[in-house]
Amino acid sequence: MxxxxxxxxxVSHSLSPPMxxxxxxxxxxxxxxVTFEPSRDELAAALRGAxxxxxxxxxxxAPFKQDVRSLVSMDDLAARIGAVNTVDFxxxxxxxxxxxxxxxxxxxxxxxxxxxxxxxxxxxxGGAGRSAAFALGEECNHLCVANRTVARAEELAxxxxxxxxxxxxxxxxxxLPDALADADVLVNATSVGMGEDRSPVPSDALHPExxxxxxxxxxxxxxxxxxxxxxxxxxxxxxxxxxxxxVEAFEVWFDDSAPVTVMNRALRARL
Ligand code: NAP
Numbered sequence: 001m002x003x004x005x006x007x008x009x010x011v012s013h014s015l016s017p018p019m020x021x022x023x024x025x026x027x028x029x030x031x032x033x034v035t036f037e038p039s040r041d042e043l044a045a046a047l048r049g050a051x052x053x054x055x056x057x058x059x060x061x062a063p064f065k066q067d068v069r070s071l072v073s074m075d076d077l078a079a080r081i082g083a084v085n086t087v088d089f090x091x092x093x094x095x096x097x098x099x100x101x102x103x104x105x106x107x108x109x110x111x112x113x114x115x116x117x118x119x120x121x122x123x124x125x126g127g128a129g130r131s132a133a134f135a136l137g138e139e140c141n142h143l144c145v146a147n148r149t150v151a152r153a154e155e156l157a158x159x160x161x162x163x164x165x166x167x168x169x170x171x172x173x174x175x176l177p178d179a180l181a182d183a184d185v186l187v188n189a190t191s192v193g194m195g196e197d198r199s200p201v202p203s204d205a206l207h208p209e210x211x212x213x214x215x216x217x218x219x220x221x222x223x224x225x226x227x228x229x230x231x232x233x234x235x236x237x238x239x240x241x242x243x244x245x246x247v248e249a250f251e252v253w254f255d256d257s258a259p260v261t262v263m264n265r266a267l268r269a270r271l
Contacts, residue, residue, distance in 0.1 A: 005033060043064055057087060074096040083130060088252055116139055118140045141166060144170065176201055177202060199222065217241075
């Protein structure tokens, strides 16, 4: 039997175990997906132990996506983003990947939203913001990063501008209406809206030409998505990003396409 898992703290309410185990059952794999909750001090030993015990792969979630960087050999994308959410133990040394960026890109593709040549706005400059910004920077013509702490938005926009072909800019949350006026794509990658009826984006800045992805998935129908739908925008909930980061992790581990429909059904049954 192969063992996969999730490392984070806390992870007890994670939706990844049912999503991945539904995939294993669907394709007939003898595998389990379990959760591990080490402290930060225990993280390095936990990864060495997992490798030594023959764990095949791990997902990594908050607060460890950056800590894991020094414990694995990162692929190019994870190194550029500066965060690892998937570790593959199948090679000579553990390799770190970032599938959150693919989660963003594939969520838009699933909804027939073309990113090529578009103008995008990412709100947030934490871990999810960095993944979304690199995903969109690689596809779009222009990327604006908006954040409460403007210095972090500037730093992220500069990082993406240096490493992709997109032109980039940054702004405060107060300047979002101007940034969104000509935008085609918007991602909320802040924690605003998580378990609360609040949006980081003023409702009158939203318009019908926008496709809006909210990384927040609890609730699924956030205030931002309600406002976006009322404005006539295309809306994509955070479970699509969660689904596709898991699908991409499956594909890293098994080098084969994942049973997306089954994983989506298992995920949404829990939400
Ligand atoms: P993080 O690294 O802690 O970053 C949090 C971000 O939210 C920062 O940009 C922060 O701004 C901003 N923020 C926090 N409180 C705010 C407030 N009151 N007003 C305005 N901005 C505020 O967290 P993360 O890992 O990026 O996660 C962000 C969200 O994405 C969470 O809700 C998480 O659940 C979700 N997420 C979803 C997926 C998915 O697959 N759907 C994957 C990853 C994360 P400052 O820089 O100013 O502090």
